[in-house]
Amino acid sequence: MRKKHYGKLLFLLMLAFLFFVLAACSDEDAGAEVEGKDDAEKGESAQDEVFSIDDFEQIKTNQGEAIEGGTLNFGLVSDTAFEGTLNFNFYSGNPDAQVISWFDESLLDVDENYAYTNDGAATLDVDREAKTITFKIRDNVNWHDGEPVTAEDWQFAYEVIGHPDYDGIRYGSDFTIIKGMEAYHNGKADTISGIEVIDEKTMKITYDTFTPSLLSSGIWSYAMPKHIFKDIPVADMSSSPEVREHPIGMGPFKVDSIVPGESVTFVKNEDYWRGEPNLDGVTLKVINPNVVVQALENGEVDLVDSFPTDQYPENADMSNVEFVGDVDLAYTYIGFKLGKWDADAGEVVPDPDAKMADVDLRRAMWHAVDNDAVGKKFYNGLRWNASTLIPPSHPDYHDDSIEAPTYDPDKANQLLDDAGYEDVNGDGIREDKDGNELVINFASMSGGDTAEPLAQYYIQAWEAVGLKVELLDGRLQEFNTFYDRVEADDPEIDIYQGAWSVGYDVNPAGLYGRDAAFNYTRYASEENDALLQEGVSEKAFDEAYRQDVYSKWQELMVEEIPVFPTVYRAVIIPVNNRVQNYAVDFKEGVGIYRYQLAVTQEEAVTAE
Structure with a gap:
């Protein structure tokens, strides 16, 4: 895959953090034909042309001169309302993350290799020998209500996530390694001994x-305004008006109004620490994929x-937009x-x-589909x-x-035969190992x-090897x-199709660790535990060693198959042609920040 390098990486959108971030398996996660069927069954819009991500630039071409001010209209492509948990500490879905990213942001920046730099709202001083990191927030970083973003705000975010009453999904191995965190989480301490506020802007x-x-x-790397939340019980925070109705952040735009689940109006934050935004504001609204x-x-x-890739071929020549693209930090999977x-x-x-405990059954289901x-x-x-x-968004670690x-239906059939899944009554559908309906x-x-x-394609593909698979409800x-x-482990669910947007860090423990709430398959093994632990060990500071560990982990997942990936994305x-200073995820060293977005005219350019 092509990767362009433009110098120092300055990310605008810090959506991916220490965990892998939950993403919708959206409208694009759609079908393939059953082998041998006519292409017409896909619908009249099907085209034979095959594209490549190499066909796309990552940065939009600026056209014309930017005007002063203006409002940008952003579409959140979804067939459902966004949940509205509008705080980095509590949200769980990608739609909410899209909303939050306009008004709040990470305190830390990263470079082209996803390593932290000192170019963000805070700097860091690492002492590996002492096992400490000291952070210093810049003096001009303020919340939208004018209060300074302080070290206590950052400490408070850790205290909320680590609290016994916390009802979010952030708490995991990246928190438990902090000195004193587990004692605090278990209610045995009132504070986290490993987090020290040195002065108003400094935390260690x-x-x-x-x-x-x-x-x-x-x-x-996300602070939480203590002056707003300090009197709200932790158990009530995620449902509070301060999260749902009147969220604030430290980003380039401020929330002006919210129509729950449908739209958000933002106005510029004139006091933004990087500088006053070019735009007067942004309007975000949910757009159904059918009318995007x-x-x-x-x-x-x-x-x-995101644009539904299945709709791209028919609209590649849309006259009023420029399509930009990149390898997504994501994959779709069957769990x-x-x-x-x-x-x-x-x-x-x-x-x-x-x-689904039989790995041969899971392996056969992987062989049965043609991804x-x-x-x-x-x-x-x-x-x-x-x-x-x-x-492949992480080329140094992806082991191809x-x-x-x-796809090998003969292999799938053989695996099922050998494992004892037989068609007992001759109806073409296999029973379980005990001869009962499966x-x-x-x-x-x-x-x-x-x-x-x-x-339906997956259901038919599995039926072709004798497995009866039915849609839930x-x-x-x-x-x-x-x-x-899925999160509640509904007993009616045996398998599911999902998608993950992956974090900057290659460590997969946030999805597949024994203590990871995002581990929706509920898979665990001693070998998995050992490899995940080794991937964050002292030896793993050696990149070659860490690459080898994660290669072994990828191979283990292919052997154990708690999930199987279907497609990379x-x-x-x-x-729109009027928009300036836009890059895909604002990454790969473009040096453009969200506050620099601009437009060349008041109204959007329409298609000819």
């Missing part, structure tokens, strides 16, 4: 274990968070429910008797067959030499035109319901 953290992940997004093209053509929105989450213990509990065809036929090459759980299962309940998410065809699930049920963004 001492770690029990100092890991390579700490230097690449392993630090919780019309919204772009008529100028209703200037750009969107198998293998246990439960023990909230009291804070860890997964595998169930050896789970319906290469999915990428080429339905995404025109803008998604492509995935092999491991570290995507690992031989993962590929029905596998499949949760998949609603979305655009191709969400249903994709789910006989239908697709909308975004919030889907993740609520391109992110394609159409940007």
